[in-house]
Amino acid sequence: xxxxxxxxxxxxxxxxxxxxxxxxxxxxxxxxxxxxxxxxxxxxxxxxxxxxxxxxxxxxxxxxxxxxxxxxxxxxxxxxxxxxxxxxxxxxxxxxxxxxxxxxxxxxxxxxxxxxxxxxxxxxxxxxxxxxxxxxxxxxxxxxxxxxxxx
Numbered sequence: 136x137x138x139x140x141x142x143x144x145x146x147x148x149x150x151x152x153x154x155x156x157x158x159x160x161x162x163x164x165x166x167x168x169x170x171x172x173x174x175x176x177x178x179x180x181x182x183x184x185x186x187x188x189x190x191x192x193x194x195x196x197x198x199x200x201x202x203x204x205x206x207x208x209x210x211x212x213x214x215x216x217x218x219x220x221x222x223x224x225x226x227x228x229x230x231x232x233x234x235x236x237x238x239x240x241x242x243x244x245x246x247x248x249x250x251x252x253x254x255x256x257x258x259x260x261x262x263x264x265x266x267x268x269x270x271x272x273x274x275x276x277x278x279x280x281x282x283x284x285x286x
Contacts, residue, residue: 137277143270148178148263151274152185155261156241160189165211166239168255170247173263178272179245182261186243187213197245202230212240219246227253 142148159167169186171179184195190209198204198217206213214235221227227250235242236255247254259278266273 137275140274140276141266142178142272142274143268145178145181148181148272148274149185149188152182152187153189154185155259155276156186156189159241160210166241168236168242168244168258170254170258170260171243171245171263172248172260174265177263177265178274179261179263182263182274183213183215183243183245186241187215190241203235205235212238214238214240214242216242216244217246218244218249221246221249224253 140151142151155169171182173179180195180197187193187195187206187209190206190211190213192206192209192213195206195215196204198215199219202217202220204215206215216230216232216235218227232253244250244254247260257278259276262275262277264273265271
């Protein structure tokens with residue numbers, strides 16, 4: 136299933152991320168991989184910030200240079216990846232990618248289009264893109280087992 140949403144501010148993008156986290160929590164989903172796709176500056180980190188807020192994590196920073204940030208202290212751990220600079224399977228394994236995915240918690244991966252062949256089965260894909268309207272973002276959420284944000 137795929138759903139589309141439109142936001143006009145970073146705060147609205149954060150709110151949609153928060154809403155997705157609340158849906159997953161309300162359904163008892165304790166482990167999920169969320170592939171974040173979109174060009175530079177469209178709001179992938181803003182979406183993650185809102186998602187994290189729903190879990191009780193207040194400080195989220197882009198993991199551009201660290202490749203992964205782990206946030207604890209919330210309801211569940213969050214593993215925030217940035218795979219922009221990942222060029223090979225060895226690069227991915229060197230950061231402990233498989234180890235993170237084996238743990239309970241939510242993995243949100245910016246630039247996941249760079250590691251398509253390594254995305255776990257059953258992942259959600261959140262694609263954020265600019266529209267013709269200034270500051271507006273189109274956000275598509277897609278997943279095989281995903282039932283949407285209607286609850």
